[in-house]
Amino acid sequence: MSAIAADPPRRRAVGSLRRNRRWALVTSYVFLVLFAIFFLTPPYYQLVTATKSSAEISSQTTDPWLPSPSPTLENIDALWNKTDFPIYLRNTALVTLCVVVITMAIAVPAAFSLGRMKFWGSGILATGVFLTYLVPDSLLFLPLFKVVGNLGLLNSYWALVLVYPTLTVPFCTWIMIGYFQSVPKELDEAALIDGANHLQMLFKIFIPVALPGLIAATIFAFTVCWAAFVYPMAFIYSSDQQVLTAGTITTLVKGDVYQWGMIMTAALIAAAPPLVIYAFLMDYYIAGLTAGATKG
């Protein structure tokens, strides 16, 4: 009897739990949709504009937010065949590849030694590495101009290969220090007893175990190089050495004439590689940023 009497309130409790959950879900979806609209608006506008002819873009009668009734590829054709855009793309890819390799070659051993080996001043050094990252490139480009000039690298993309690591190495070192530190101490002790030296420990144990962190750092270095604007703008002025970001602006904006169709097309193409890389490595990236939390 008592069980039957107790039934209704229990059912109400379950019901209210479900209602709570439903409300939480509805609220989450509302906000997610709002965010998605907010962040997808610029790419949408880019795409719409990139597929319109110059006449359509400058027309006062059509709505700029609506897709063209007769989409065209004339912008991409012009961009590819009549500008130096392919050179910029190639230069960017080359610079990015070099910088990512240099960054990893410096940051991985640096992070390993700062994170795992106790030596005099290691703590201060680690903090110092991070502090250098806090100086913005908009300040650094002035003294670096002098440095690059003295090295005879002005107007050469090799200047960028030299300078970008000042941005990427400190940050990548920093996030990898955290990641290496999250690896249990017993793992290197076990490796020591198994007979590994520090180099073997790094390559056979730490890099594989900290791979998500390594990939996160690589993605970061890639993004920074791909999207950097101040340094190429400051150090490079001829087309054959220029990279995507500064090149697009300098080529497609002449005085007060903006070639919107091509600018949008260039921006879309430039955004594609990071997008693809993020899409494929997203899981690793997230795992890397939440270092330790996901490690089995």
Add this chain to the structure above:
Amino acid sequence: MARVTLNKVVKKFDQTEAVRGIDLDIADREFVVLVGPSGCGKSTTLRMIAGLEETTAGEIMIGGEIVNDLPPKDRDIAMVFQNYALYPHMTVFENMSFGLRLKKFPKAEIRQRVERAARILDIIELLDRRPRQLSGGQRQRVAMGRAIVRNPKVFLFDEPLSNLDAKLRVQMRTEIKKVHQQVRTTTVYVTHDQVEAMTLADRVVVMNSGRIEQVGTPHELYHSPKTRFVAGFIGSPAMNFLSCRLIDAAGALAVQLGEGLTLPVPAERSAAYRPYAGRALVLGLRPEHITESRSYGTGAEFVLPVDVVEPMGMETMVYVSVDGTEVCARVSPEAALAPGERMRFMADMRHMHLIDPDKERVIEAPDAARVNGAAAVTAA
């Protein structure tokens, strides 16, 4: 031949002395357990033998060679860690063979050694799995396998069972003992669990605040502890300690507890205890030596009200208060009375210990358990 010798070994961390000059000689093939409360220096000692901590002073010898300045890999040791420390990105086979691969052993020999160890540990079907696909007990087996394949001079175990649940711990304990019986390698094992120490060890080393309190076989430590610390640390439930006075009543010695409770000292111990007559001492008596009154028993009887009753199944713990000190008695389940009732107990004084409270040392006396042989032990 892998004898391990520690000679006046000291370890200081900045100003704190974790290990204060210990001497220890571990025979070839012996299984020695270092046991003590946390912070007693047992793990530090093990890590110094492994070479994971530098020795501040003193000498460590493995197989007759001083290893103080040798890195861990050159000491020919293998270690099993509390949290297993398996390489998460490698399969069980790769984990176990890592050390051999680094030493460039031929592939066929690596496979043979790994499979032999895997058979001993019954993990042959797990060789292709990764650590995260294994249960805690399986991981610990793999960690042991990694140690076995190296065929080292010395096995070091650092609290290897602490992360396992109670049932598995007992199983793995037996497993470790079985492995040692098969592989017969000198073993140093660290634990804070005295049951583990007693069940596994050939000899137990009890440590406390950086010093060795006593080294002995489990039997010796249990029946003839040398210090109050060892007496209290070994045995569960712990030995009862009661403030008492040793009195000389008409030629026969007796311990006088509070509330007019007086227990006679066995005659064979009189000679050893007589110099302490009249002094305030501490009486140590294990719970199993305070039982319900038995017609066939030979102990001293007394009656006290029961405070708390803890049934354990095959026996029942009964707590009573003697002069404000809680005393645990181990009685048969049928004999236990309810709390508040007055119960007749019997103390088997042949197993008593007297402790000098100034030195915290047990006063040496002939051990009744040995004097009277097995008959006395049945009182437990």
